[in-house]
Structures are given as structure tokens and as C-alpha cells.
Amino acid sequence: MGSLKLDHELDNNSHMMVNPLDPEEFRRQGHMLIDFTADYYQNIENYKVLSQVEPGYLKKLLPESAPYYPESIETILQDVQKFIIPGITHWQSPNYFAYFPSSGSTAGFLGEILSTGFNVVGFNWMSSPAATELECIVMDWLGDMLMLPKSFLFKGNGGGVLQGTTCEAILCTLAAARDQMLNRRGSEKMEKLVVYGSDQTHSVLQKAAQIAGIHTKNFRAIKTTKSNSFGLCPNSLRDAVHADVEAGLVPFFLCATVGTTSTNAIDPIGPLCEVAKDFNIWVHVDAAYAGSACICPEFRHFIDGIEGANSFTLNAHKWFLTTLDCCCLWVKDPSALIKSLSTNPEFLRNKATDSKLVVDYKDWQITLSRRFRAMKLWLVLRSYGVANLRNFLRSHVKMAKLFEELCGLSCERVNELNKKLLESINESGNMYMSSTVVDGAYIIRCAIGATLTEERHVIRAWKVIQEHADALLGKN
Amino acid sequence: MGSLKLDHELDNNSHMMVNPLDPEEFRRQGHMLIDFTADYYQNIENYKVLSQVEPGYLKKLLPESAPYYPESIETILQDVQKFIIPGITHWQSPNYFAYFPSSGSTAGFLGEILSTGFNVVGFNWMSSPAATELECIVMDWLGDMLMLPKSFLFKGNGGGVLQGTTCEAILCTLAAARDQMLNRRGSEKMEKLVVYGSDQTHSVLQKAAQIAGIHTKNFRAIKTTKSNSFGLCPNSLRDAVHADVEAGLVPFFLCATVGTTSTNAIDPIGPLCEVAKDFNIWVHVDAAYAGSACICPEFRHFIDGIEGANSFTLNAHKWFLTTLDCCCLWVKDPSALIKSLSTNPEFLRNKATDSKLVVDYKDWQITLSRRFRAMKLWLVLRSYGVANLRNFLRSHVKMAKLFEELCGLSCERVNELNKKLLESINESGNMYMSSTVVDGAYIIRCAIGATLTEERHVIRAWKVIQEHADALLGKN
Numbered sequence: 001m002g003s004l005k006l007d008h009e010l011d012n013n014s015h016m017m018v019n020p021l022d023p024e025e026f027r028r029q030g031h032m033l034i035d036f037t038a039d040y041y042q043n044i045e046n047y048k049v050l051s052q053v054e055p056g057y058l059k060k061l062l063p064e065s066a067p068y069y070p071e072s073i074e075t076i077l078q079d080v081q082k083f084i085i086p087g088i089t090h091w092q093s094p095n096y097f098a099y100f101p102s103s104g105s106t107a108g109f110l111g112e113i114l115s116t117g118f119n120v121v122g123f124n125w126m127s128s129p130a131a132t133e134l135e136c137i138v139m140d141w142l143g144d145m146l147m148l149p150k151s152f153l154f155k156g157n158g159g160g161v162l163q164g165t166t167c168e169a170i171l172c173t174l175a176a177a178r179d180q181m182l183n184r185r186g187s188e189k190m191e192k193l194v195v196y197g198s199d200q201t202h203s204v205l206q207k208a209a210q211i212a213g214i215h216t217k218n219f220r221a222i223k224t225t226k227s228n229s230f231g232l233c234p235n236s237l238r239d240a241v242h243a244d245v246e247a248g249l250v251p252f253f254l255c256a257t258v259g260t261t262s263t264n265a266i267d268p269i270g271p272l273c274e275v276a277k278d279f280n281i282w283v284h285v286d287a288a289y290a291g292s293a294c295i296c297p298e299f300r301h302f303i304d305g306i307e308g309a310n311s312f313t314l315n316a317h318k319w320f321l322t323t324l325d326c327c328c329l330w331v332k333d334p335s336a337l338i339k340s341l342s343t344n345p346e347f348l349r350n351k352a353t354d355s356k357l358v359v360d361y362k363d364w365q366i367t368l369s370r371r372f373r374a375m376k377l378w379l380v381l382r383s384y385g386v387a388n389l390r391n392f393l394r395s396h397v398k399m400a401k402l403f404e405e406l407c408g409l410s411c412e413r414v415n416e417l418n419k420k421l422l423e424s425i426n427e428s429g430n431m432y433m434s435s436t437v438v439d440g441a442y443i444i445r446c447a448i449g450a451t452l453t454e455e456r457h458v459i460r461a462w463k464v465i466q467e468h469a470d471a472l473l474g475k476n
Numbered sequence: 477m478g479s480l481k482l483d484h485e486l487d488n489n490s491h492m493m494v495n496p497l498d499p500e501e502f503r504r505q506g507h508m509l510i511d512f513t514a515d516y517y518q519n520i521e522n523y524k525v526l527s528q529v530e531p532g533y534l535k536k537l538l539p540e541s542a543p544y545y546p547e548s549i550e551t552i553l554q555d556v557q558k559f560i561i562p563g564i565t566h567w568q569s570p571n572y573f574a575y576f577p578s579s580g581s582t583a584g585f586l587g588e589i590l591s592t593g594f595n596v597v598g599f600n601w602m603s604s605p606a607a608t609e610l611e612c613i614v615m616d617w618l619g620d621m622l623m624l625p626k627s628f629l630f631k632g633n634g635g636g637v638l639q640g641t642t643c644e645a646i647l648c649t650l651a652a653a654r655d656q657m658l659n660r661r662g663s664e665k666m667e668k669l670v671v672y673g674s675d676q677t678h679s680v681l682q683k684a685a686q687i688a689g690i691h692t693k694n695f696r697a698i699k700t701t702k703s704n705s706f707g708l709c710p711n712s713l714r715d716a717v718h719a720d721v722e723a724g725l726v727p728f729f730l731c732a733t734v735g736t737t738s739t740n741a742i743d744p745i746g747p748l749c750e751v752a753k754d755f756n757i758w759v760h761v762d763a764a765y766a767g768s769a770c771i772c773p774e775f776r777h778f779i780d781g782i783e784g785a786n787s788f789t790l791n792a793h794k795w796f797l798t799t800l801d802c803c804c805l806w807v808k809d810p811s812a813l814i815k816s817l818s819t820n821p822e823f824l825r826n827k828a829t830d831s832k833l834v835v836d837y838k839d840w841q842i843t844l845s846r847r848f849r850a851m852k853l854w855l856v857l858r859s860y861g862v863a864n865l866r867n868f869l870r871s872h873v874k875m876a877k878l879f880e881e882l883c884g885l886s887c888e889r890v891n892e893l894n895k896k897l898l899e900s901i902n903e904s905g906n907m908y909m910s911s912t913v914v915d916g917a918y919i920i921r922c923a924i925g926a927t928l929t930e931e932r933h934v935i936r937a938w939k940v941i942q943e944h945a946d947a948l949l950g951k952n
Binding site: 020022029031035039042050053056065083084086105106112114130133136137141166167179189190203207210211212315317321343347352369383385392434435436437445451 | 501556578581593621793927
């Protein structure tokens with residue numbers, strides 16, 4: 001560590017840099033940070049859930065440029081407390097009910113610590129065999145817990161990979177499906193390829209299609225209706241595909257969703273796969289949020305028919321106690337991914353890769369460098385066990401049912417009022433919910449899934465909603 | 477936390493799940509992990525740098541499925557020590573000289589802890605204002621340290637974003653450039669677009685082009701020569717572009733490299749930008765590894781001419797003490813990125829976004845969800861300060877020069893022998909170097925940049941090389 005030497009610009013020993021990975025200094029500062037974070041969880045209910053700062057608040061508080069001389073960790077932590085925490089929207093708060101959960105846990109956190117501590121860049125097997133092999137193992141474990149068909153697992157010649165987010169995973173499968181179709185059709189042009197989803201499908205599908213060069217006029221968001229609970233109707237898909245084929249276009253990709261973002265709608269996977277099969281369309285199933293529940297036998301039916309799909313994703317960082325980011329992608333045919341995503345530069349050649357006995361995950365994803373994400377999923381699976389993970393998910397479902405009962409029929413479709421109500425609740429900082437518009441109705445969403453949420457928070461949430469509604473309606 | 481209740485399947489109180497974010501249990505286990513990691517750094521020289529396990533080693537050691545009941549952190553850590561560490565290639569070892577550095581540090585690690593602890597999903601400003609604002613601030617700080625033109629900074633209407641890796645960043649800029657060119661040309665077809673790099677450009681360019689749907693026959697890897705130190709010659713670029721234009725094709729993207737992976741070659745940015753300008757070609761400058769050195773005034777000249785480029789990347793996770801992943805991307809025209817990458821689903825609508833006073837980083841990158849990466853870069857900049865960061869980089873440059881002097885002229889171009897020599901060294905586990913092939917020559921690469929590397933490790937590395945060479949040549 002040559003930096004032990006004093007820089008000529010440093011005029012004072014107190015500014016001398018010692019080894020930036022000195023084990024004893026690492027230990028001292030590490031313990032401080034653990035206490036800081038534990039205290040944060042201890043006090044989290046004291047903070048306003050939704051940050052109430054104004055745009056540009058932080059620029060006024062921080063200096064114009066990076067410091068020339070080192071600053072102590074004590075000073076920095078004071079600034080985190082004073083300047084950063086007020087600008088945080090507390091996703092870990094038990095009163096966080098917005099968007100989707102980001103359910104952290106001690107085990108997920110510890111896995112992240114180990115991954116960061118080793119700081120390996122696991123692009124191929126050889127760059128750290130444990131990182132690749134542990135990932136293959138936990139993906140088969142979790143696949144089994146979800147009762148995925150063997151064809152999605154390594155033991156059945158499919159396999160799983162941990163990516164950052166669903167957007168990356170959809171982009172990878174979309175590129176694989178695109179290239180497969182272009183190869184199959186020989187002279188076919190990119191401009192003819194068509195992607196399908198519903199009007200409830202997450203916008204990441206549209207984004208992935210844009211990035212992959214699919215023409216925007218060839219993106220189909222098929223209309224859903226309330227009568228089908230906003231699920232994608234197989235007949236509507238067939239009609240849309242037929243019309244495109246008639247017009248000389250080439251359907252190639254469908255994204256079906258298990259648990260849409262707006263209303264948690266479920267697309268009927270089996271019947272949709274039947275339609276797709278007739279046209280050689282790649283089916284990706286996005287179960288980003290709701291998929292976790294399928295480790296409980298009583299909820300597994302939501303992914304019935306998955307054997308007909310080509311790929312499946314679930315975000316362990318949403319509702320599975322694994323910190324951001326950790327998107328689980330399983331594919332039946334890894335070679336389709338590899339054909340689209342592999343590059344083999346000379347500087348990465350090695351015996352293990354040449355032997356073809358190993359998985360090189362760089363060819364299963366967009367990026368070359370990759371973090372040791374399997375560590376956190378492994379810690380979550382082992383620290384809680386299948387039994388308690390089911391227990392955890394069931395407890396949230398139960399709380400959601402309680403909330404539903406509390407609401408009863410009192411939720412009315414008065415768009416302007418709902419909007420004002422949500423603003424008033426969120427500005428109070430007592431809880432945080434989000435909104436959507438479905439079928440013309442402005443809807444307040446209450447997503448129950450934060451790790452720290454207990455029944456009492458749900459009951460209080462309902463009281464807060466009532467109080468704000470009464471105030472708005474002038475009942476008080 | 478409804479999971480406090482006993483699941484009917486759990487037959488024993490000892491298996492009962494308590495709050496997975498219980499602050500006191502978090503504290504206890506967190507401290508254990510800090511000690512575990514500090515001990516790892518303390519003992520890192522005792523491990524073989526390159527893991528010596530065989531493919532499939534871990535499957536034999538771990539159970540077939542996830543445990544049904546929880547396991548203790550003590551048990552899990554024993555397994556990490558016994559099963560995982562032997563499968564780790566120790567990128568943090570002072571004897572790690574392969575590929576490129578992955579220079580961890582205490583400050584980077586602590587930043588990651590804070591980011592993981594808050595576990596916010598910072599897709600837009602509102603989802604955690606501090607995450608977005610701190611990122612804008614540190615990107616301007618680091619841009620200033622690199623003396624980037626103001627046009628790349630927020631204060632000059634450009635701006636920076638922290639992505640995962642260079643591959644993501646190149647894909648984003650390539651998609652932006654592609655769409656800009658297609659819009660400008662009206663009816664132009666995707667099939668006509670051409671991408672340029674040199675035969676030394678990192679394979680991520682080719683991969684990004686594949687994903688973005690650029691036809692493989694339109695990817696130009698322009699030949700470089702030893703006489704130009706393997707830098708891309710502006711005249712060669714002009715010739716290639718001319719030929720493509722003559723053939724009715726549409727040049728649109730050039731990736732120039734400051735510090736290639738094989739030999740650390742430098743493409744002449746200024747003159748290349750001049751050529752690109754004549755054809756409206758987007759120039760991206762990839763300074764993934766070597767770019768860090770440009771915070772030292774004496775090395776800044778390597779990016780002279782950067783004012784003519786459109787975008788610039790540097791990986792803080794390579795040689796800038798920030799743990800994986802942290803790719804810094806600056807662009808002059810954020811609106812070009814946003815046009816290609818934005819989607820605005822109803823459920824993400826909010827006042828702040830509508831006001832246009834804020835940055836929503838989801839529109840600057842592939843993924844929607846994003847980690848609070850700015851935290852670690854902020855901690856690195858503050859904990860070490862500009863002075864010591866320069867000191868750190870200079871110390872590695874000095875060690876590399878020392879190594880060069882030690883080698884003298886003794887390195888011969890005997891391909892087969894070099895290959896055997898490298899295998900023999902790496903199998904010893906005493907140090908780890910990697911290889912490349914340039915201009916037909918098999919070259920052993922020694923990349924000096926690990927945080928813990930001191931002069932004594934470099935001197936020893938040279939001795940190890942000599943010993944293995946002597947053994948191979950039968951001198952002993």
C-alpha cells in the first residue's frame with residue numbers, strides 16, 4: 001500500500017492516508033456503522049415516512065466541491081443524520097404502504113456485507129468459482145420452492161441467474177427471443193417484429209423493447225377490462241396476433257404478468273402460452289412482486305401453466321427479505337440467452353471456460369462485471385428457512401385482508417377527492433401510500449409488505465385515512 | 477410484523493421467526509459480520525489468490541434443497557469459512573494482479589452498508605430525494621476533479637449518473653445515439669446504422685450493439701498497430717467511415733478508449749472527435765480503469781479533447797476505492813438519454829416530476845429500481861479527500877514503474893512458454909496475473925492496483941515469476 005507515503009501536497013501528518021483497508025480501522029468504523037444502522041431501525045417510526053424536503057434542498061447544505069483533505073467518519077455520520085436522513089423516504093418504515101415493498105432483513109443485509117467484503121467481480125466461473133456455483137445452487141433451491149418445472153432448473157438443463165432488476169431480465173430475454181426469431185426467419189427485418197403485453201403490464205416491457213430496437217409502432221398494450229379483473233384475455237391476444245400476422249408482421253414476444261403493479265391482476269399463464277405456442281412466440285412471465293407468495297402451496301396456482309413459458313422472473317428484493325437488487329430469472333433454454341449475450345475476448349479465455357463444464361454468467365446478462373448476489377439470497381433462505389418465509393408472506397396477506405375488511409365498501413370512486421385525500425395523508429408524513437389510474441378511476445394503493453409492518457400499523461393506517469377523509473369532507 | 481405468530485407447520489418455539497429486522501438482533505449479527513470481514517482482510521495473504529477448486533466442487537458440499545427450518549448465523553458463517561472462501565478468487569489480495577483492480581476500501585464498504593441499510597428504491601426523485609440529489613452533487617464534484625468541461629456537469633446543463641457497469645452505460649448512450657440518428661434521418665432503417673471501435677476496444681461495445689439491435693455486420697473493429705501503441709488512428713477511422721457512407725450506410729456511434737483492457741492503449745480523443753463531428757457521430761469515451769488517474773494533474777492530458785465527446789465513463793469500482801458496482805457516466809445532453817429511456821406510467825406520477833425541477837434517474841438508465849450508489853462515492857471522496865486519492869493512484873503508478881524496471885528487457889515473446897509460465901504461477905496460488913493476445917503475441921498482464929498492494933508485493937511478484945521461469949527452463 002504505497003499510499004502510506006506522504007504526498008508532497010499533504011502538509012500535516014494528521015492528513016496522512018493509512019491503508020484504506022487496514023483491518024483494525026475497518027473493524028472500528030464497521031462497528032460504528034452497524035450501531036448507526038441498528039439505531040436507525042430502532043427510531044424509524046419517528047421519521048416522516050415520505051420525505052418532506054423541497055427540490056434542491058441538499059445543494060444548499062453541502063459544499064461546492066469534494067474536500068481536499070480527509071474528513072473523519074464521525075463528521076460524515078453527523079452529516080448523514082442531519083442532511084441525508086431528512087431526504088430519505090423510509091421504505092423500511094412499518095408505515096410504508098406505497099408502490100411495492102422493499103423488504104429488507106438482517107439476513108439480506110449480512111449477505112450484502114459479505115458480498116461487499118469479498119468484492120469479487122464474478123464475470124466468469126474462474127473469477128470466483130464460489131460466486132457462480134452458489135448462484136446455480138440457490139436458483140435451483142428457490143426454483144424447487146416455487147415448484148417450477150424441472151426444465152427451468154439446472155438439474156433439468158434450464159437454469160437461473162441473479163440480475164439487478166426485472167428490466168434487465170426482460171431486456172435479455174427479449175434480445176434472445178428477437179435474435180432467435182430473426183435467425184429462424186432468415187431475411188426478416190427488425191422493423192417487422194412485434195411485442196405483446198396488456199395495458200396493465202409494467203412499463204419496463206415498453207422500455208426494454210425500445211432499447212432492443214423494436215419499432216415503437218410494434219408494441220401492443222392489449223386492453224384489459226374490469227370484468228376480467230384486468231387480466232390479459234387469451235382471445236384478445238389471439239385477435240391481436242392474428243391481425244399482425246395478416247398485416248405481414250412477425251409476433252415474437254409476450255410478457256405475461258402475475259401481479260400487475262396497479263391492481264395485482266393475474267394474467268392466465270396457461271391459456272396465454274397456448275396461444276403463443278401456435279405462433280412460436282417467446283413467453284416471459286413477470287411475477288416481480290406477487291411471485292414470492294407462490295412458495296406457499298395455497299398460492300402456487302397463480303403460476304399454473306408456467307411449464308408453457310420460456311422464462312420467469314421474481315424480484316427477491318421486493319417481497320422476499322433480500323435487499324435491493326436481486327432479480328431472479330429462470331430460463332428453459334440458456335443457450336438462447338448465451339447466443340445473444342456472449343462475447344469471448346481473448347483476455348477472458350481460460351481452461352475452465354474452454355472445458356464447457358462451467359457456467360459463465362457474463363453470457364446470461366447485460367453486464368460483464370457482476371456482484372456476488374447469491375450470498376444474500378443464500379443467507380435469507382438459510383436464516384429463515386422455507387417454513388418461516390411462508391409464514392412471513394402469509395402474515396402480510398392476512399394483514400391485507402384485515403385492511404380490506406376495515407375499508408369495507410366505503411371506498412368511493414370520486415377521483416378528485418381521492419387525489420386530495422392521498423396528498424393530505426402523504427404530506428402528514430405519518431404513512432405513505434401511492435396511487436394509480438385504472439379504467440378511468442383514480443385509485444389509492446395500499447401495498448402491505450414492509451418487513452416491520454404489524455397489524456397495529458394497518459389498523460392505524462385505516463384510522464389515519466378516515467381522519468384525513470373526515471377533515472377533507474368537513475366532518476370535523 | 478405478523479410473522480411473530482407461530483406458523484402451524486412450526487412445531488417448536490425455537491424455530492419461531494422473530495422480526496427479521498429486529499434492531500437488537502440486527503446489531504448482534506452485524507457486529508459478528510464486521511469482525512468476520514475484518515479477520516478476512518487480516519488473513520487474506522494466507523489464502524491462495526486464485527481459487528484452486530474444481531468445477532462442481534460446491535454442489536458436493538451443500539444440501540440438495542433449502543432448509544425447512546431456520547439455521548443460526550453461527551452455523552452459516554462456519555460454512556462461509558469452510559465452503560465459500562476456498563472457492564473465492566481473492567480480488568482484495570495484495571498479490572492480485574489479474575484483469576483489472578477491484579479496489580475496495582473501508583469508506584466504500586461503509587457507504588455500501590448505509591445504502592443497504594436504508595434500502596431505498598430511488599427510481600425517481602420523490603422515492604428518496606437525498607439519493608438523487610447526493611448523486612447529482614457527487615457527480616459534479618468528481619467531474620470537477622477530472623476537470624471535465626462544464627458542459628458535462630449539472631451546473632453546465634449536462635450531468636452525471638451512477639450506473640452499474642460500463643456495459644450498461646454504453647448501451648444507454650448507444651440507444652440514445654441510435655434514436656437521435658433515426659429521428660434525424662426520418663425514414664432511415666436500423667439495418668443501416670454502423671458502430672465503430674478499434675480491435676482493442678472492450679467487448680462490451682460489441683455486446684451493447686448486439687443488444688441494441690445493430691446488425692452484426694455493421695460493427696467495425698478498426699485495426700490498430702504497434703507503431704501507434706495500439707491506439708485508434710483518426711485516419712483509419714475516417715477511411716472506415718467514408719467507405720461506409722459510400723456504401724449507403726449510416727455511421728452513428730464511436731467508442732474511444734482511454735486505457736484499453738489488453739495493453740492500456742490510449743485512443744487520441746481530440747482528433748477522433750474531429751472526424752466524428754464531420755459525420756454527426758456520437759462519441760463515447762470509455763475510461764473505465766485508467767480514467768481515475770486523470771484526477772492527478774500530471775495524467776489529465778490522457779483525456780485532452782474530451783470537450784468534443786458526447787459522453788464519458790469511468791468505473792469508480794475499478795481503481796477508485798469504491799466497491800462494485802459504481803460506473804460514473806457523464807453526458808452533455810441528458811435529454812437524448814431521456815428521450816430513449818423514459819417511460820411515465822401512471823403509478824409513478826407525482827408533483828415533483830410534473831414540476832420539472834427534479835432529476836428522475838430512472839430515465840437516465842436501463843433499470844427502474846436503483847440502489848443508493850452515491851452514498852459510497854460520497855464516503856470515498858470525503859474519507860480520503862482529493863489529496864489522498866491522488867496519492868493512492870500515484871503510489872500504484874510508481875509500483876508499476878518499479879515492476880517495469882525489474883522486468884527490464886527480459887520479457888520475451890515466446891508464446892507457448894509464456895502460457896505455461898502463467899499457468900504455473902497461477903496454480904501456485906501465490907499470486908494471480910492474467911493474459912492477453914496482442915498482435916499475435918501471448919502476453920502476461922500484471923495490473924497493479926489492489927488496495928493492499930505494497931512495493932514488497934511487487935518485488936516478490938517479480939521473484940515468483942523468475943522462479944517459475946527458471947523451473948520451466950530447467951535452470952534449477
